[in-house]
Amino acid sequence: MKWSYHIATIAGTEVRIHATFALLLGFVAWETSSAGGELSHVLQALLLVCAMFLCVLLHEFGHVTAACWYGIRTPDITLLPIGGVARLERMPRKPSEELVVALCGPLVNVIIAGVLALIFGLPTSLEDLMNDLSQLRQGAWTLMGWNVMMVAFNMVPAFPMDGGRVLRALLALFTGDYVKATRWAATLGQAIAVLVVVGMVFGGWFDRSPMLLLIAFFVFIAAGREAQMVAQEDHVRGLRVADGMMTEFHTLREDSTLRHAVDLLRASSQQDFPVLNDSGTVSGMLFRMELISSLADHGPAHRVRESMYASPLILEPDLPLNEGLSALQQSSMPTLPVVDPVTGIIVGMFTAENVHEVVLIRSALRRQMI
Numbered sequence: 056m057k058w059s060y061h062i063a064t065i066a067g068t069e070v071r072i073h074a075t076f077a078l079l080l081g082f083v084a085w086e087t088s089s090a091g092g093e094l095s096h097v098l099q100a101l102l103l104v105c106a107m108f109l110c111v112l113l114h115e116f117g118h119v120t121a122a123c124w125y126g127i128r129t130p131d132i133t134l135l136p137i138g139g140v141a142r143l144e145r146m147p148r149k150p151s152e153e154l155v156v157a158l159c160g161p162l163v164n165v166i167i168a169g170v171l172a173l174i175f176g177l178p179t180s181l182e183d184l185m186n187d188l189s190q191l192r193q194g195a196w197t198l199m200g201w202n203v204m205m206v207a208f209n210m211v212p213a214f215p216m217d218g219g220r221v222l223r224a225l226l227a228l229f230t231g232d233y234v235k236a237t238r239w240a241a242t243l244g245q246a247i248a249v250l251v252v253v254g255m256v257f258g259g260w261f262d263r264s265p266m267l268l269l270i271a272f273f274v275f276i277a278a279g280r281e282a283q284m285v286a287q288e289d290h291v292r293g294l295r296v297a298d299g300m301m302t303e304f305h306t307l308r309e310d311s312t313l314r315h316a317v318d319l320l321r322a323s324s325q326q327d328f329p330v331l332n333d334s335g336t337v338s339g340m341l342f343r344m345e346l347i348s349s350l351a352d353h354g355p356a357h358r359v360r361e362s363m364y365a366s367p368l369i370l371e372p373d374l375p376l377n378e379g380l381s382a383l384q385q386s387s388m389p390t391l392p393v394v395d396p397v398t399g400i401i402v403g404m405f406t407a408e409n410v411h412e413v414v415l416i417r418s419a420l421r422r423q424m425i
């Protein structure tokens with residue numbers, strides 16, 4: 056994630072912290088001191104915020120440890136002021152595994168709250184909570200409340216919260232249909248998001264917590280995207296990269312000019328061009344954006360070699376289409392070349408639009424079969 060910095064690596068998972076976190080600490084320090092707090096109060100408030108985020112980190116490690124049991128690695132966790140994000144290599148597709156991975160995060164918070172309650176006891180009344188003289192106990196109770204809130208918030212049955220995953224996993228276990236389970240869970244998540252917005256507009260919740268509006272919006276989008284992604288994965292199951300690639304395309308030579316590239320760009324709907332070296336193998340890609348900016352900077356006589364993206368990621372035609380798609384997304388390039396591993400010759404171009412077309416065709420054919 057951009058603007059995030061490495062702070063530690065724990066059991067093979069890198070822990071990163073987002074730069075905006077400094078803003079949160081600054082805001083807490085400013086708020087405490089402007090309310091008349093002394094330096095010691097400011098330090099205590101900062102310590103409490105750090106302890107809260109340690110609980111967020113432990114929550115994420117709950118997911119990471121559970122994922123690890125099923126052989127899924129987690130390359131990194133990023134701490135943001137709104138919470139933590141663990142980037143798992145992949146989500147488990149077996150409902151029972153997803154259920155365990157999703158539950159292990161909130162379980163950590165239940166354990167933390169339980170341990171704090173055992174050590175410090177529970178406040179018997181609100182006055183007790185406000186007026187207890189022991190600052191350590193007050194801090195522990197705040198932390199306990201924070202962990203209870205984290206459990207409640209994360210267990211709301213809406214994607215991308217853990218509760219949404221738990222619900223999807225349970226529905227998939229009972230119905231045996233992962234795609235349908237995702238659609239139902241996503242629809243419920245979106246319905247909750249809409250209800251929250253309605254509550255904010257008509258129930259006056261907005262004044263109490265304006266952040267909720269942002270969260271509801273985020274949940275609505277994320278739930279829809281999850282359903283779409285799972286449906287797409289289902290449509291391309293069993294297909295290979297070769298089934299979703301473009302097979303008619305133009306190529307450029309390293310010593311071609313940008314003028315030649317622009318002629319091809321204008322004459323066809325192709326936007327990105329594989330660049331071949333003298334032996335006929337792919338040595339780079341010339342993407343439309345780079346072509347246009349190089350043209351502006353260097354003129355039409357400039358050689359493609361100097362403007363191309365050298366040594367791009369290359370896909371093999373037999374790779375499962377799902378894996379090709381995630382490689383394309385991770386590469387953040389619009390197009391990847393597909394090369395025959397035996398001959399070394401380029402056989403296709405892989406783009407998200409082409410895969411989308413395959414999905415449309417497959418779902419149209421399925422509908423016809425029903």
Ligand SMILES: [Zn+2]
Nearest residue numbers: 160161209217
């Ligand atoms: Zn979680």
